[in-house]
Amino acid sequence: MNLLREKLNEVIRSLLPVVVLVLLLAFTLVGAQMALIIRFLVGSALLLVGLSIFLVGIDLAMNPIGDHMATEVATSKSGIKLAILSFLMGFLVTVAEPDLLILGEQVEAASGGAIGAQLMVYLVSVGVGILIMLGTFRLLGGKMKYATFMCLAYMGIFALSIFVSEEFLAISFDSSGATTGALTTPFILALSAGLSRIKGGKTSEEDSFGMVGVMSAGPMYALMLMSIITGQKNIEGAPVAKPPLGILQMLPDEFFKSIFALLPLAALFFILNFIRFKISRREMGRVVKGLIYTLLGLTLFLTGVYAGFMDMGHLIGSRIAENYHWLLPVVGFLLGTIVVLMEPAVIVLGHQIENVTGGRIPLKMIRITLSIGVALAIAGSMIRIMIPAVKLWYFLLPGFLIAVFLSFRSDPVFVGIAYDAGGVASGPMTATFVLAFAQGAAAMTPTANVLVDGFGVIAMVAMAPVLSIMLLGAVFQHKVSRLPKEEHAMPEPVPLPSPGTPGAFDCVVAVLNRGLSEDALSIAQAAGAGGATIIHGRGSGGHDLKFLSFEMLKEKEIVIWLIDSRISDAIASCLHAQLDLSGQGGGKIFIVPALAMGIKAPGQLPPQAGCAIPDGQDNRGAGAQP
Amino acid sequence: MIPDALFFAVVDRGKAGDLLHWAQDKGVSGGTIFQGEGTNPSPILNFFGISEIHKEVLMLGVTKELSHQLFTAMKDEFKMDKRYKGIAFVVPFRQWLPEGGQQGEPYDRTKPSPFVCLMVIMDKGKGEICMEIARKAGAGGGTIVHAHGAGVPQDFYFPLLIEPQKDLLMIIASRLQAPAIQEAIYQGMSLDQQGNGIILTLPVLRTIGLYQPRNTRKGGRR
Numbered sequence: 001m002n003l004l005r006e007k008l009n010e011v012i013r014s015l016l017p018v019v020v021l022v023l024l025l026a027f028t029l030v031g032a033q034m035a036l037i038i039r040f041l042v043g044s045a046l047l048l049v050g051l052s053i054f055l056v057g058i059d060l061a062m063n064p065i066g067d068h069m070a071t072e073v074a075t076s077k078s079g080i081k082l083a084i085l086s087f088l089m090g091f092l093v094t095v096a097e098p099d100l101l102i103l104g105e106q107v108e109a110a111s112g113g114a115i116g117a118q119l120m121v122y123l124v125s126v127g128v129g130i131l132i133m134l135g136t137f138r139l140l141g142g143k144m145k146y147a148t149f150m151c152l153a154y155m156g157i158f159a160l161s162i163f164v165s166e167e168f169l170a171i172s173f174d175s176s177g178a179t180t181g182a183l184t185t186p187f188i189l190a191l192s193a194g195l196s197r198i199k200g201g202k203t204s205e206e207d208s209f210g211m212v213g214v215m216s217a218g219p220m221y222a223l224m225l226m227s228i229i230t231g232q233k234n235i236e237g238a239p240v241a242k243p244p245l246g247i248l249q250m251l252p253d254e255f256f257k258s259i260f261a262l263l264p265l266a267a268l269f270f271i272l273n274f275i276r277f278k279i280s281r282r283e284m285g286r287v288v289k290g291l292i293y294t295l296l297g298l299t300l301f302l303t304g305v306y307a308g309f310m311d312m313g314h315l316i317g318s319r320i321a322e323n324y325h326w327l328l329p330v331v332g333f334l335l336g337t338i339v340v341l342m343e344p345a346v347i348v349l350g351h352q353i354e355n356v357t358g359g360r361i362p363l364k365m366i367r368i369t370l371s372i373g374v375a376l377a378i379a380g381s382m383i384r385i386m387i388p389a390v391k392l393w394y395f396l397l398p399g400f401l402i403a404v405f406l407s408f409r410s411d412p413v414f415v416g417i418a419y420d421a422g423g424v425a426s427g428p429m430t431a432t433f434v435l436a437f438a439q440g441a442a443a444m445t446p447t448a449n450v451l452v453d454g455f456g457v458i459a460m461v462a463m464a465p466v467l468s469i470m471l472l473g474a475v476f477q478h479k480v481s482r483l484p485k486e487e488h489a490m491p492e493p494v495p496l497p498s499p500g501t502p503g504a505f506d507c508v509v510a511v512l513n514r515g516l517s518e519d520a521l522s523i524a525q526a527a528g529a530g531g532a533t534i535i536h537g538r539g540s541g542g543h544d545l546k547f548l549s550f551e552m553l554k555e556k557e558i559v560i561w562l563i564d565s566r567i568s569d570a571i572a573s574c575l576h577a578q579l580d581l582s583g584q585g586g587g588k589i590f591i592v593p594a595l596a597m598g599i600k601a602p603g604q605l606p607p608q609a610g611c612a613i614p615d616g617q618d619n620r621g622a623g624a625q626p
Numbered sequence: 627m628i629p630d631a632l633f634f635a636v637v638d639r640g641k642a643g644d645l646l647h648w649a650q651d652k653g654v655s656g657g658t659i660f661q662g663e664g665t666n667p668s669p670i671l672n673f674f675g676i677s678e679i680h681k682e683v684l685m686l687g688v689t690k691e692l693s694h695q696l697f698t699a700m701k702d703e704f705k706m707d708k709r710y711k712g713i714a715f716v717v718p719f720r721q722w723l724p725e726g727g728q729q730g731e732p733y734d735r736t737k738p739s740p741f742v743c744l745m746v747i748m749d750k751g752k753g754e755i756c757m758e759i760a761r762k763a764g765a766g767g768g769t770i771v772h773a774h775g776a777g778v779p780q781d782f783y784f785p786l787l788i789e790p791q792k793d794l795l796m797i798i799a800s801r802l803q804a805p806a807i808q809e810a811i812y813q814g815m816s817l818d819q820q821g822n823g824i825i826l827t828l829p830v831l832r833t834i835g836l837y838q839p840r841n842t843r844k845g846g847r848r
Contacts, residue, residue: 002666002668002671002678002679003678003679004674006680059678074784076783077783078783079783081783082783082784140783140784141784142784197774197789197791198789199784200774200789280751282754282755283751289674354661355661358659358660358661359643359659359661359682505826507826507828509719511658511685521776531775531776532775532776533747533773533774533775533792533794534773534774534775534776534789535660535771535772535773535794536660536773537658537659537660537661537685538658538659538660539656539657539658539659556658558658558660558685562824562826572722573722575722576722588687588721588722589721589722590632590687590719590720590721590722591719591720592632592717592718592719592828593718593719593828593829594745594826594827594828
């Protein structure tokens with residue numbers, strides 16, 4: 001299965017339920033015109049092709065770019081350079097976000113020109129830049145726990161929210177949804193994965209997530225502070241659904257928007273590449289191809305969504321509100337369940353979870369939790385439209401408070417994923433299809449205020465997954481804490497036996513639980529081994545954790561040393577004696593004979609297979625060389 | 627009986643878990659899974675940059691008897707003798723059991739094995755270049771695993787242990803082909819200079835799923 005086919009498969013699997021449900025509604029309850037249905041189907045086809053190509057592009061371009069930038073940031077020798085670079089990245093990806101400019105124009109119109117669109121975009125970008133910078137310092141410094149950091153960030157937001165009007169609260173939360181767009185989120189995800197990979201250590205898994213959550217706090221601060229300082233309290237506009245254009249008219253428009261969004265980031269990368277990275281032509285080729293795919297894919301995807309999905313969403317919302325009022329929350333729930341899995345960033349986050357945890361956290365589990373969260377959020381929004389007495393902050397405030405509280409009792413990896421999920425779920429699909437649906441519903445509900453209720457849907461979608469995944473993490477943590485404890489004691493060192501007879505090389509392999517590899521490395525080094533190579537994997541054995549029918553395998557580290565076979569037995573015994581591997585699934589040490597034809601010292605002929613290796617060779621593993 | 631061989635299976639992403647479950651039903655106590663990438667020689671896919679294939683590698687300690695059972699099952703139930711279904715192979719090993727003490731006899735190095743597993747450990751990103759060299763020298767395909775070396779403290783703003791990122795390339799080759807491939811990699815990657823990487827060879831006792839191309843050397847995809 002090649003990459004494109006893999007992505008196509010993936011996208012079809014999440015697109016199909018959406019198409020089926022929408023067609024079902026269109027033919028039964030809604031009674032849509034044939035022209036609209038055809039438009040929707042064409043849009044779906046564009047979306048399928050576009051999203052698949054886009055995801056390939058993200059794999060080829062965005063991941064390496066994030067990786068190189070992360071290396072550049074982390075290996076800064078001065079704090080000032082580190083600060084400027086991380087700020088710049090946050091600023092540049094946000095300032096180019098098309099959704100943010102649209103929101104800015106709405107705010108400008110609504111505030112009667114008191115707040116300029118450009119000014120707002122810059123303010124929000126500065127907010128994101130500062131938070132990315134703080135987040136980077138936290139991640140690399142490692143002094144503060146992520147949960148504490150986010151708790152402080154949200155406490156600040158709550159404190160500010162006392163001083164702003166409800167409309168502005170909604171718009172602030174919406175703007176954080178608009179900032180975490182289709183392009184920004186994959187880049188920030190790649191960046192944080194890169195940073196944590198470089199930092200390594202025991203927290204590297206949990207550090208790979210959470211930067212999207214950090215960045216989504218930026219716009220809220222920026223907008224709330226702006227509201228307080230300028231005294232702007234009332235917003236009278238609403239996210240305006242664009243008048244439907246023909247697909248062909250839309251293509252060039254979306255193309256330029258995508259170029260505009262991609263340009264600053266690509267430019268920063270090429271400049272840094274020219275000065276610092278100087279990557280190989282082969283890799284450069286991949287990145288350029290990837291950028292082209294990203295651009296093409298994003299264009300097709302956005303065109304498909306705008307052209308095919310928006311009208312349909314509006315129609316479904318208004319017709320159901322008109323004829324089957326009480327069904328609104330149910331339809332909202334169903335749509336929410338399946339639409340969120342079409343968000344590009346959700347798919348990218350899924351891959352990152354799989355890669356970083358070595359497949360330990362089942363992707364399905366995260367996806368289902370995410371779906372349920374978003375479904376409840378949209379159903380809640382529908383209730384809010386139907387019953388005007390229910391205010392937005394009835395949902396937002398308790399939701400975030402509970403999430404913050406749970407973050408201290410949740411598995412650290414889930415905390416990062418949960419805060420990320422909020423930004424990730426509120427992408428282009430939500431901003432178009434779901435928003436159009438909600439506006440349609442509000443337009444046909446006499447008690448609802450279209451202008452006020454339009455805002456806030458994105459905020460709800462951004463809040464609910466944070467809560468639902470945090471809940472999952474807390475339940476998971478609870479389960480883990482009830483498992484029998486594993487103690488990794490470090491017994492006294494054992495004297496190293498003298499080397500035996502000359503021989504060839506051996507691979508000494510240790511399969512250990514996560515976090516033990518550092519101890520193992522130092523033990524082996526003390527016993528005379530050189531460097532080692534470490535692979536992340538997952539393993540079963542002993543008490544596995546069954547969780548809601550999902551199986552959670554333990555995360556393992558596989559450490560491989562290449563050692564002269566005269567001392568390999570001794571080193572293996574030493575490791576075995578000094579690492580406590582007792583208990584089921586605790587770890588394993590074994591030796592695989594490597595034929596001596598492998599390593600050659602300069603100036604020596606390769607020894608024949610099966611013969612002894614000459615003395616005095618450097619037997620250090622590749623890991624010994626930085 | 628104590629395990630005396632290490633069973634490896636390289637399959638599509640997501641399938642290793644099934645395989646592990648299946649093996650656990652057969653009495654294997656546990657296994658380890660890690661993620662790798664397959665390589666694809668197709669020039670068309672390479673041109674478009676989408677030649678990457680996501681794979682998973684399953685590693686199990688097995689006894690002789692179990693290894694035989696596994697191979698039969700790989701053929702009958704997982705159809706590994708067909709092309710593109712993945713490959714499996716076993717490598718001899720000795721295990722230190724949790725109860726203490728080393729188990730099993732040292733492998734007789736003079737005994738010839740029908741296949742060998744070439745492992746190349748080099749800096750990240752060089753895996754594909756290395757695979758290309760190997761393919762020119764007659765190798766069918768390989769699996770790249772992302773790994774990292776031990777941390778090296780460095781003088782940055784934050785005192786980080788930078789873990790050098792590595793690619794680990796695994797190639798299964800027949801004993802006859804192996805020296806040529808190995809020599810080509812050694813020369814092509816300039817492994818004679820320190821820091822460029824290392825290459826080692828493990829004896830392989832048995833394989834399944836290796837596709838032997840009829841006329842061309844290209845195509846054996848793992």
